[in-house]
Amino acid sequence: MIPFYENRVGDLLIFREDGLDFLPHLHAQLELLYVEEGEIEITVNGCTHLMKRGGLCVLFPNSVHSYHTPPQERMNCIIVILNLALVGDFINTLLKFHPKNPFINRENLHKDVPYAIDTLCEEYTHVGNQPVCTPICKAYIQIIISRLLQQVELVTNTDVNYFDIIFDIINYINENYMQPISLNDMSRALGVGKYHLSRVFSDKMNVSFSDYINGIRVSWARNMLLNTNKNITQIAYDCGFQSIRTFNRAFSKVYFVSPRDFRKSQEAASIYPKK
Incomplete structure (x- = not known):
């Protein structure tokens, strides 16, 4: 998802x-x-x-x-x-x-x-x-x-103001994850201080900025591995990763397997479904 x-x-x-x-x-x-x-x-x-x-x-x-x-x-x-x-x-x-x-x-x-x-x-x-x-x-x-x-x-409820900030953060990342973006980029785009954004990630979202954006990219990559015939290199770049090495490391951190092995396991499961 x-x-x-x-x-x-x-x-x-x-x-x-x-x-x-x-x-x-x-x-x-x-x-x-x-x-x-x-x-x-x-x-x-x-x-x-x-x-x-x-x-x-x-x-x-x-x-x-x-x-x-x-x-x-x-x-x-x-x-x-x-x-x-x-x-x-x-x-x-x-x-x-x-x-x-x-x-x-x-x-x-x-x-x-x-x-x-x-x-x-x-x-x-x-x-x-x-x-x-x-x-x-x-x-x-x-x-x-x-x-x-x-x-x-x-x-x-006491943190009502955080809801709008989180909405802006998530919306910005989903619109820009396919290109290189940094906390500074998002700070300028949203008009919110970089350190305040960092605290929102750590205190309210319980995840770092880099882990969140890589998680978004990995989620889209997983979807493409399952539903397209694109090669893994193309998927990596389409999802905003700047190198195959970074993509493999981020994907393995979430799914405990490389993108290539993940695709192979899903292909095998479709050919030999569990009884």
């Missing part, structure tokens, strides 16, 4: 994901991640937790969050992303507060929530490739939010 500041069209998005790696990002919707199998490392506003089977992470609007599936880990999850138009009377709570601890382990999660999420996933349908949110979906959403708000301690 490609990290970005998500401005989604449509009120509801539900999908199952087999393995998940997503750099720090934020969006204006409520997001829920429910782990069906395995475990996943989730970071929310700088706090990291290893979420295991049966656990749920609740992400209020404008929470900076990222996902990482441990190497060799088989992980399946359901992700629900919904517009605040669907939350009814809960909207003020979701905008003014955030959970002190957004991670709810299996043993602490109300039994209504997994059932409602599974039923919501089944009810969610597509007509002409357009997501449809039925009245039943809306009803289950209300049940889920109501139960979750009973289980989390809420604290008042």
Whole structure:
């Protein structure tokens, strides 16, 4: 998946994901991640937790969050992303507060929530490739939010100004990652001090500038390795890397394998699928 500041069209998005790696990002919707199998490392506003089977992470609007599936880990999850138009009377709570601890382990999660999420996933349908949110979906959403708000301690939002800065950072990088860019370049383009930007990365996004931009480039490179016939050198330069050596090092840091070996393993998997 490609990290970005998500401005989604449509009120509801539900999908199952087999393995998940997503750099720090934020969006204006409520997001829920429910782990069906395995475990996943989730970071929310700088706090990291290893979420295991049966656990749920609740992400209020404008929470900076990222996902990482441990190497060799088989992980399946359901992700629900919904517009605040669907939350009814809960909207003020979701905008003014955030959970002190957004991670709810299996043993602490109300039994209504997994059932409602599974039923919501089944009810969610597509007509002409357009997501449809039925009245039943809306009803289950209300049940889920109501139960979750009973289980989390809420604290008042205090870092509202950071949300706009993070949006500008992520938007700038996604528009310019294919060319050489530095913290100085971004500082001049956004009119924000370089050291202030650096603190936003370290304190709010929990990642360095170089690791974030390389992560963006690697995400796009992975997508091109899977879906195009371009050679690896061309992919590296198309994604903004200045040398094959840098590309190989950045890709291996994220996926623990070289781009060439990654492509070979995916080609082999398509020829000899797992039974």
